[in-house]
Amino acid sequence: MSADTVDRTGGPEGTDGDDGACGADEAGGSTAARKREQRGWYFYDFACSVYSTSVLTVFLGPYLTSITKAAADADGFVHPLGVPVRAGSVFAYAVSISVVLAVLVMPLAGAVADRTGRKKPLLAVAAYLGSAATAGMFFLNGDRYLLGAGLLIVANASLSVSMALYNAYLPQIAGPEERDRVSSRGWAFGYTSGALVLVLNLVLYSGHESFGMSEGTAVRICLASAGVWWGAFTLIPLRRLRDRRVRREDVVAGRVGAGWRQLVATLKDMRRHPLTLSFLLAYLVYNDGIQTVISQASIYGSEELGLDQTTLITAILLVQVLAVAGALGLGRLAQRFGAKRIILCSLAAWTVTIGAGYFLPAGSPVWFYVLASAIGLVLGGSQALSRSLFSHLVPRGKEAEYFSAYEMSDRGTSWLGPLVFGLTYQLTGSYRDAIVSLVVFFAVGFMLLVRVPVRRAVEAAGNLVPREFRP
Numbered sequence: 001m002s003a004d005t006v007d008r009t010g011g012p013e014g015t016d017g018d019d020g021a022c023g024a025d026e027a028g029g030s031t032a033a034r035k036r037e038q039r040g041w042y043f044y045d046f047a048c049s050v051y052s053t054s055v056l057t058v059f060l061g062p063y064l065t066s067i068t069k070a071a072a073d074a075d076g077f078v079h080p081l082g083v084p085v086r087a088g089s090v091f092a093y094a095v096s097i098s099v100v101l102a103v104l105v106m107p108l109a110g111a112v113a114d115r116t117g118r119k120k121p122l123l124a125v126a127a128y129l130g131s132a133a134t135a136g137m138f139f140l141n142g143d144r145y146l147l148g149a150g151l152l153i154v155a156n157a158s159l160s161v162s163m164a165l166y167n168a169y170l171p172q173i174a175g176p177e178e179r180d181r182v183s184s185r186g187w188a189f190g191y192t193s194g195a196l197v198l199v200l201n202l203v204l205y206s207g208h209e210s211f212g213m214s215e216g217t218a219v220r221i222c223l224a225s226a227g228v229w230w231g232a233f234t235l236i237p238l239r240r241l242r243d244r245r246v247r248r249e250d251v252v253a254g255r256v257g258a259g260w261r262q263l264v265a266t267l268k269d270m271r272r273h274p275l276t277l278s279f280l281l282a283y284l285v286y287n288d289g290i291q292t293v294i295s296q297a298s299i300y301g302s303e304e305l306g307l308d309q310t311t312l313i314t315a316i317l318l319v320q321v322l323a324v325a326g327a328l329g330l331g332r333l334a335q336r337f338g339a340k341r342i343i344l345c346s347l348a349a350w351t352v353t354i355g356a357g358y359f360l361p362a363g364s365p366v367w368f369y370v371l372a373s374a375i376g377l378v379l380g381g382s383q384a385l386s387r388s389l390f391s392h393l394v395p396r397g398k399e400a401e402y403f404s405a406y407e408m409s410d411r412g413t414s415w416l417g418p419l420v421f422g423l424t425y426q427l428t429g430s431y432r433d434a435i436v437s438l439v440v441f442f443a444v445g446f447m448l449l450v451r452v453p454v455r456r457a458v459e460a461a462g463n464l465v466p467r468e469f470r471p
Contacts, residue, residue: 034173034174036240037169037173037240037241037242038173038174038182038185039240040236040237040239040240040241041166041169041170041173041182041186041237041240041241042185042186042189043189043233043236043237043240044123044127044162044166044233044234044236044237045166045186045187045189045190045193046189046190046192046193046233046236047127047193047229047230047231047232047233047234047236047237048127048130048159048162048163048190048230048234049189049190049191049193049194050193050194050197050226050229050230051130051131051134051155051159051226051227051230052159052190052194052294053194053195053197053198053316053320054194054197054198054201054222054223054225054226055134055137055155055223055226056095056156056294056295057294057295057297057298057316058198058201058222058298058312058313058316059201059219059222059223059298059309060091060137060148060152060223061091061295061296061298061299061302062298062299062302062303062309062312063140063148063216063219063223064090064091064094064140064145064148064149064152065087065088065090065091065299065302065303067140067141067142067143067144067145067148068087068088068090068091068145068148069087069088070142070143070145071087071143071145072087076088078090078145080146080149085426086425086426086429088299088303088425088431089422089423089425089426090145090149091149091152091295091296091299092295092296092299092418092419092421092422092425093149093418093419093422094148094149094152094153094156095152095156095295095418096416096418096419096422097149097153098152098153098154098155098156098157098160099156099157099160101153101157102156102157102160102161105157105161106160106161106164106404106405107401107404107405109122109126109161109164109165109400109404110164110165110168110400110401110402110403110404111265111400111401111404113165113168113400114168114397114398114399114400114401117243117244117245118243119165119168119169119241119243119400120238120241120242120243122161122165123162123165123166123237123238123241124234124238126158126159126161126162126165127158127162127230127231127234128231128234129154129158130154130155130156130157130158130159130162130227130230131227131228131230131231131234132227132231133151133154133155133158133227134151134155134223134224134226134227134230135224135227135228135231136151136224136227137151137220137223137224137227138220138221138223138224139220140220140223141216141220155227161404164400164403164404164406165400165403166237167387167391167403167406168399168400168402168403169241169399170182170183170387170388170391170399171391171394171396171399172244172399173241174391176392176463176464176465176466177466179388179391179392180331180334180335180339180384180385180388181331182388183331183384183385183387183388183391184327184328184330184331184380184381184384184385184388185328186384187323187327187380187383187384187387188324188327188328188380188384191320191321191323191324191327191380192320192324193229193233194320195317195320195321195324197225197226197229198313198316198317198320199317200225201222201225201313202310202313202314202317204218204221204222205218205219205222205309205310205313206310215309219309269395269398269401270402270405273393273395273457273460273461275393275452275453275456275457275460275461276393276394276395276402276457276460276461278448278451278452278457279389279390279393279449279452279454279457280390280402280405280406281448282445282448282449282451282452283386283390283406283445283449285441285444285445285448286347286350286441286442286444286445286446286448286449287383287386287445288416288417288441289350289354289417289438289439289440289441289442289445290350290379290382290383291417292417292418292420292421292438292441293350293354293375293435293438294379295418296418296421296434296435297316297375298312298316299431300357300431300434300435301315301368303431304362304430304431304432304435305360305361305362305363305364305368306362306363307363307365307368311365311368314369315365315368315369315372316372318369318372318373318376319372319373319375319376319379320376321376322373322376322377322379323376323377323379323380324380325377325380326376326377326378326379326380326381327380327381327383327384328380329381330342330346330378330380330381330382330384330385331381331384331385333381334381334385338454339385339388339389339454340389340449340452340454342381342385343382343385343386343389343449344446344449344450346378346381346382346385347382347442347445347446347449348446349374349377349378350375350378350382350442351439351442351443351446353371353374353375353378354435354436354438354439354442355436355439356371356374357371357435357436358432358435358436387406389454390402390403390406392454392457392458392461392463392465392466393454393457393458393461393463394461394463395461395462395463396462396463416441417438417441420434420437420438421434421435421437421438422434424437
């Protein structure tokens with residue numbers, strides 16, 4: 001066993017740990033203890049998904065854009081640090097900048113987590129920093145667009161780091177045969193919480209006058225409440241997930257290798273697994289497109305199609321409901337036809353859907369609902385299956401490091417897609433051109449994924465190929 005191998009039982013290597021003896025398996029610990037951890041793991045999706053849904057997808061984009069426009073000059077530009085930026089591009093650029101910060105932090109946090117075995121304290125720090133930044137959005141009013149952009153950058157980067165650590169638990173709490181199911185349930189928990197909070201948001205926003213508050217105050221409460229929800233439900237996984245002990249030399253390596261040297265070492269290690277790297281490249285491309293659609297859909301609906309906030313909330317709520325069914329349904333299809341085939345089918349559906357979005361007529365909520373329904377059906381499954389498939393391709397003992405790279409294009413923390421979206425709008429002034437520019441991400445991602453021999457990639461990573469695994 002290499003020096004990088006994490007003890008997956010929680011006790012000394014070669015033992016079954018201290019979780020009881022009701023059926024230890026390769027995921028570590030007893031069956032009962034593993035199930036308990038899985039249930040706790042699901043709840044971090046339940047906690048943080050309200051940020052992705054209520055903040056990033058629904059409220060913050062249009063609200064930050066309106067605040068930025070209030071601070072813009074007569075030509076519609078703001079000038080942060082003296083750089084002229086079209087007001088409608090600020091939100092997309094802030095999302096991209098958040099990834100620059102995340103890229104610097106994630107591999108370092110992942111490396112420390114793998115070398116020390118202490119994922120949980122790092123998860124707690126990232127989660128509560130993100131939830132605090134989100135709660136701070138209550139103070140976003142007037143023309144404070146720089147405050148909004150700054151809080152968005154901190155919250156997005158924190159979410160990215162926390163999700164990298166959270167995803168790294170998957171190979172430790174679920175055996176190869178059950179990861180598609182466990183991953184899909186995690187996404188289903190997230191979409192369920194997103195839908196629940198959106199219903200509450202819809203009640204507050206639609207009835208803000210009857211509650212004696214302005215529209216802006218209602219939006220700020222919706223933003224801040226997502227941060228409170230995120231922090232409160234994070235307590236459940238922090239109580240149920242457990243750290244795995246590692247060898248003493250691994251702890252020392254984590255201290256000595258901290259900083260930029262560890263980031264370089266992580267990237268070099270990935271080159272030793274070219275097939276895993278090939279899948280990661282495909283994922284980073286197509287999921288960049290998915291995340292950009294999620295984060296920019298509300299701006300497209302409000303600014304280009306002229307839809308009101310109530311219509312946008314209802315449409316995103318529809319996405320959440322259908323995404324739960326999509327995540328569970330595509331997870332079952334993957335057991336029969338293979339995760340790779342189902343992901344490829346979902347990418348084809350994404351391409352057609354985004355292409356159709358270019359032709360949506362302005363002021364027509366019905367067609368926007370149709371588009372939202374199509375997105376919801378493929379959204380959850382494509383993300384859940386990508387996560388579970390990647391977990392098979394990660395070398396043992398490198399989970400947090402590799403999932404840090406994976407997380408560079410997840411949960412609204414993609415960078416190239418928002419940059420392309422923002423630049424397209426900056427140059428053309430058309431959100432239709434901006435949205436259709438994202439088709440290239442799905443097409444290129446599809447072509448890259450087709451070329452990945454998944455079964456060989458699992459074997460090359462040194463992992464057990466599931467009994468019914470289909471490449």
